[in-house]
Amino acid sequence: MAFLSLSSLLIFLLVVSALPLLCLSSSSNNLLSLSVENPEHVIKSRNGSFTAGFYDVGENAFAFAIWFTEPQGQNLTVIWMANRDVLVNGKGSTLALRSNGNLVLNDAGQVDVWATNTTSSKPPQLILNDDGNLVLLEPPNHIVWQSFDFPTDTLVPGQRLTRHASLVSSKSHTNPSSGFHKLFFDNDNVLRLVYDGPELSSIYWPPPWFQPWQVGRSTFNASRFMFLGLYGDFISTDNFTSETSDYGLVLQRRLTIDSDGNVRVYSRRNWEEKWSVSWQAFSAGCNIHGICGENSFCKYEPYSGRTCLCLPGYRFKDETDPSLGCEPEFNLSCNNPEDSRFLYIPNGDFYGYDQGTYLNITFDECKNECLKLCNCNGFQYTHDGAQFLCYPKTLLVNGNLSPAFRGGFHLRLPNSSSFTLQEPNTKCDLVKSVKLERVYVSRQDSVLVKVLLWLAIAIGVFELSCVFLFWCLTWKNYSEQQNYDHLTGTGFRKYSYSELKEATRGFNEEIGRGAGGIVYKGVLKDGRVAAIKRLNEANQIESEFLAEVNLIGRLNHMNLIDMWGYCAEGKYRMLVYEYMENGSLAENLESDKMLLDWRKRYDIALGTARGLAYLHEECLEWVLHCDIKPQNILLDSDYKPKVADFGLSKLQNRNDLNNPSFSRIRGTRGYMAPEWVFNLPITSKVDVYSYGIVVLEMITGKSLRVDGPDHTHQGRLVTWVREKKNKGEGKAWVEQVIDPTVEGSFEMKTMEVLVTVALQCIVEDKDARPSMSRVVEMLQSHSIDLVSESE
Incomplete structure (x- = not known):
């Protein structure tokens, strides 16, 4: 206690001595001042949907930002940042509204890193509107400055992206500084996505090999703006329009260009729900430029996601950042063409940087054209259905290794080398955290302050040593207690x-x-x-x-x-x-209580399709479920469906997933697609097939369980429904296949749509089956029609 009293006395004297310095450093002409050290210093919108304040980016790194209001402890969804590229310290930094109308962000009391550079003849107000727009308002209602005019990577409903601004991606999930992907209006008035890297730049949306009019864009409107509507529609003045999968519902929404270069619209009802993707520009992430660097391929596998792969004979410049590309492990001499050979890489494609385009020449002539050029690194030789095309490449960027590409790439290598194509081993979406390491020059404080400071530090160190010794003696009990509250890097409770x-x-x-x-x-x-x-x-x-x-x-x-x-x-x-209060779909179908009316069954089918579409096409990690059945579709208190066990194939026998074709049959008898039986390549279409069987089972009420009372099996059910549909006239066939336990009247057109979609999903040819996103579109469009008719 004596030590604590002496230390407290010295700290008190230190504060009293430094008080004049603190007074000098404060500003007396500030109308508003927010401190990074005070969590209560925030601005909230009147409806409570948005909050503005200092956002903790990383270790001793803060930005002034606007985010969706979340409960304390939740991850924040930021929609705007003032200083994403120049972060400030966690000590002494402030945001101040000056009486002259200038809003200034100061770093640690040393330097101004951001300002609105505005002036006002009357004392202004800083207001956060209900739509998330931070406005500097001069009485009575004159807008001096607003955050909507300076977006970072996100738009919210009602906010416009104009020709004077652009959306720029962040570096990574945890590094908000400006990345290399940009959504903007070009000089032709067309809304585009571009990869603008440190050395190279290339447009990748709309596809640059098309003219704007070929993809439905117009170049004749110079107003140049786009916006996201409240109901999930977004419109651009170049005639680009689209709608989200949940169009028509009043939800929280945001349009964001993510760190992987893809533009997505996220939706949710409120903060209690997690964001879900309701629209995205690309379903295949490897079509985005800049994901993998020079001399590398981007490769996508359904079970492992997107990876970067160096070309044979090349190695990564930096194993932690595949976007930097690869460098050769060999020296290629171009003096003698016989010193070179070409390695064929099937389905390999590089966009751009052709030395030229040669039409209707032979393969050997194309190879010789490449050998003539010292800087030719390889060539593509393809046939477009009408003629042979030769593309010698001087720079190997925007590589894509996809089975959808017909043809391949011929890589130039030394004749004496034995390089081969290796399996990918580097994820493309690496995350790097932010740490601020700026060093500041301290003020010339008085000698007394410095002496008192060092004395206080010395005594404090001694006291901490005593506390640390006591802590070490009781470490075991303390460790056991803390284990209860331990959180791992996954963000879940252990x-x-x-x-x-x-x-x-x-x-x-x-x-x-x-x-x-x-x-x-x-x-x-x-x-x-x-x-x-x-x-x-x-x-x-x-x-x-x-x-x-x-x-x-x-x-x-x-x-x-x-x-x-x-x-x-x-x-x-x-x-x-x-925990799901209403159990599984299987339990409800077998129940005698008859709780599932026709509307609930339709909503269950639509919700399940949305979940599977997200797994197949929308999430960053691409997953095949492989066991869709009523037992794995759970229902909450409102009978809203949730797909379960979608991670089972990854948690069990991971070594079986050694190639795109699984080494053993997965799933449940009765719901498995023909691909499993005939040992065909396994794709997301196996889930589509199982989904179709589940929908038929839900509509008809006929069980597929082999131990069930009626012993109905998959083939009988499908054949029976098809025969009823083919032989039926008008609406009578729908009444014959509908579950007799559905009480009361039902919407005939809705049941007809469900049966039709289910039958499309269970055709034997997997290529003829629709994707889950297409299923969602078919069901969603009918759902919107139902809402319109009811209104």
Whole structure:
């Protein structure tokens, strides 16, 4: 206590001595001053939807930003930043509104890093509007400055992107500084996406090999603006229009150009829900330029996502950043053409930087054209259906390795080399955090202040040493207590085995069972009811398990089951999910209570399709479910569907996923696509097939369970429905296949649409089946028609 009293006295004297300096550093002509050190210094919109204040970007790095208002502790969704490229310190930084009308952001009391550079004849006000627009207002209602005129990477409904601004992506998920992808209006009045890298620049949307009019764009409107509507539509003056998959609903929305260069629209009802993608410019991420650097391919696999792959004979310049590209491991002499050979890479494509285009020449002539050029790194030789085309390449950028590309690339290598194409091993969406390391020159403080400061530091260090010694003596108990509240890098709660055993009362109440494990009902210590899945396999090491947990946790959609945490302790591997009050679709179909009317069944089909479309095409990690069945479609208290077990194929037997074709059959008998039986390549169309069977089962009420009372199997059900549809006249065939337990009248057209879509999904030819996004469009368009008719 004596030490603490002496230290407190010295600190008090230090503050008194430094008070004149503090007074000198303050500004007396500020109408408003927000401090980075005070979490309460924020500005909120009147409706509470938006908040403006200092946003914690990284270690000792802050930006003044606007974000959607979230509960304390939630991740913030930022829509605008004032100083994304010049972050400020967490000590002494302020945002001040001067009496002359200038809004200034100061870094640690040393230097102004951002300002509106505005003036006002009357004392202005800083107001955050209900739409998220931060406005500097001069009485009575004159707008001096507004954040909507200076967007960063996001637009919100009502905000316009004009010819005077552009949306610029961030560097990564955790680094908000300006990246290299940009959405803007070019000089031809066309809205475009461009990769504007440190060395190269190339437009990638709309496809640059088309003229604007060929993709429906107009160059004759010089006003140049686009905006996102409240209901999910966005319109551009170059005639580009589109709608989100949830168009017509009043939701929170934002249009963002993400760090991967793709433009997406995100939607949610409120802060209690996670953002889901309702529209995106690209479903295939490898068509975006700049994802992988020079001398590399971008490759997409459904089960592993997007990866970067160096060309044979090349290595990454930086293993942690594939966007920097690859460099050769060889020296190629161009004096003698016989010193070179060409390695054929099937389905390889590079866009741009052709030495020229040679028409109707032979393969050998094309190869010789490349050998004549010292800087020719390879060539493409293709046939467009009418003639042969030769493209010698002087620079290998925008590489794409895709089965959809007919032809390949011939890579130039030394004749004596033995390089071959290697499997990809580098993820494209690496995340780098931000740390501010700016050093400042301190003020010339008085000698007394410095002496008192050093004395206080010395005594403080001694006191901390005593506390640290006491802490070390009690480390074991402290460690056990802290383990309860430990959060891993995944962002989920880590539970101990004893906690989950207590929550489930010794794993007493079983609510589900499958190939992956057994699911129990439990009540967590915070009162939440949870579904706790105990996985069968326990031979996975913890680091691999955590990687899989992190993967599942990033798949956020309103129609996917939400995961709250996990357990990785010894041999135990468990997942903690939200509990669904109305159980599975299978339980409801088998129930005698007849709770599923025709409207609920249609909404379940539409919601399930949205969740699967997100897994297949919209999320950053691309996942095949491989086990779509009624038991894996869960219903919440409002009978809204959520797809479960979508991570099972990754959590089980990961070594089986060694190529695009799975090495063993997955799924449940009755719901599996023909590809499994005939050992054909497995794609997302296996989920489409299973979805179609589930929809038929839900419409007809006929079970596919082999142990069920009627022993109805997949072939009989499909054949029976098709025969009823082909032989039926008018609407009578729909009445013959509808589940007799559906009470009351039902919307005949809706059931007809459902049956038609389901039959399209279960054709044997996988290429003839629609994608899940197409299924959503078909069902969504009919849903909108229903709403219009009811109104």
